[in-house]
Amino acid sequence: MGVEAAMAGKAANAPTTYSPSPSQKPARPIFEDVDWVRADGRNFHECRPAFMKTGAANAASGSAYAEFGNTKVIVSVFGPRESKKAMLYSDIGRLNCNVSFTTFAAPTRGQGSDNKDFSSMLHKALEGAIILESFPKTTVDVFALVLESGGSDLPVVVSCASLALADAGIMMYDLVAAVSVSCIRKSLIIDPSSDEESYQDGSLMITCMPSRNEVTQLTLTGEWSTPKIHEAMELCLDACSKLGKLLRTCLRDAASV
């Protein structure tokens, strides 16, 4: 009876558990009405209150914490460090991104594993904004942990990551601000919460460099009509430029202390 057998026995005996929250959602509630209001009382075109702060983790070269409503995210940047030997020589730097969630981030308990999808989206959203030529042969790590998932997680991670990169002194063309819009029936709502996201018919996310007016990433999912897409893009870009100003203020405040 070795340790392995005991361990295997333990794993086999681990009880199966379930979350006590009702599995059935209440029927699609109020979106059918023409003049429904959002659960948190916001206007359709109003973002959640945002709080951002750089220097959240001391062990990192740079870091930032962002809180948009209930969405809470921490991003640490490490490096530049020597790239792995196995990698081919490259005269531009490499970016390595990883996004993971805590097990208690969502209403039902998750596995807390890496989110590969978000990791690659984050990588592509930031890549265009970073001056990779400024750190040849080396790698910069951008790691994000979503402490609580309250909706629009990826845009918050992207904005927070660009702050962390700036805090780490990594050269960028501009900060990256990201905002998403959900389409529910006939309405466009900006910066959706988790509940709103679960009812959306379509979603649009834009990550952009506000002061250069360049879009680094645009994702569109679900059902859209062309005029709606235009309207949503205008909304996103407008919100991005406002968020960009917020990000700048945050950096300026940190520098002046």
Added chain:
Amino acid sequence: METSLAQGELVGEMEMDAYRRLFPLRFYERYLLESLRPDTRPLIQCRDTSVALGPVASADGSALAKIGCTTMLAGIKLEVMTPVAESPDDGCIAIEFHMPPICSAIVRPGRPAEVAPVISKQLTDAILSSGMINLKELSLIHGKAAWMAYLDVYCLDSDGSLFDAALLAAVAAFSHLQIPLVSLNDEGRVVTVSAELGEGKSSKEVVNKEKRKLKLTNIPFSLSFVLHKKYILVDPNAEEESIMDSLVTVVLDLSGRLVSLYKPGGQVLAYTSTLKDCVALARNRGKELKKILDDALLDMEEDSS
């Protein structure tokens, strides 16, 4: 002491920082002679410690603990399980400690920290063996349903004394934990009910009638030390832990009983008298931590009322 003169000259010639990096131990010893540490602390002083309750709304109980720069976030999720036949009235607690890549330069995705599973085990041992939580309190229906409390502790910033901060966050999360209102639905599954609904629907049996908190007894608190020669350094930071490799961790409950004591190797043989000093220091620290936790609980009650 004849070497100290030569070293003194060397210090003069070299930049402070370079000397610190090249001869870290000698650098530290110069400070220890003056009973001080490079971060200006006396040897037996802990770093600033704070606890915040309920930072994560999606968890049933959560807490953020900070000791100096070391930051820990603990969250508890309650799920329902069928208790094992031998103990039909007992709930269960599953504890895990995580070091995500954000916390330190030595952890990367695919290259996890070696200490994480060790601290997981230590946390489980300390919390379960102290008897802090009466597992009977987690019972719902005899033999049919009980709570499984999943406690996950995340290290957000790692700067030494990880176990102390993790245990503090874990204990604080349990003291913040609120057991929700639940009832049985028609399929025999336990579901949550909102407070208003619970009163209105009398047809369904409400299993847990009011929101309640766990009664915590014999709360364990811990304090870590590094030993070097005759010196005891309390609450070491990451640099101190890496330079002086004899780490001792003492876990005591509030009545001063020893829950556990770790001395995993290291160069210095810990004499019994040294260990006695450590236990005495840990006892005082326990009182300090209890006060910090009580203050956090008071603040939260004032906020909610």
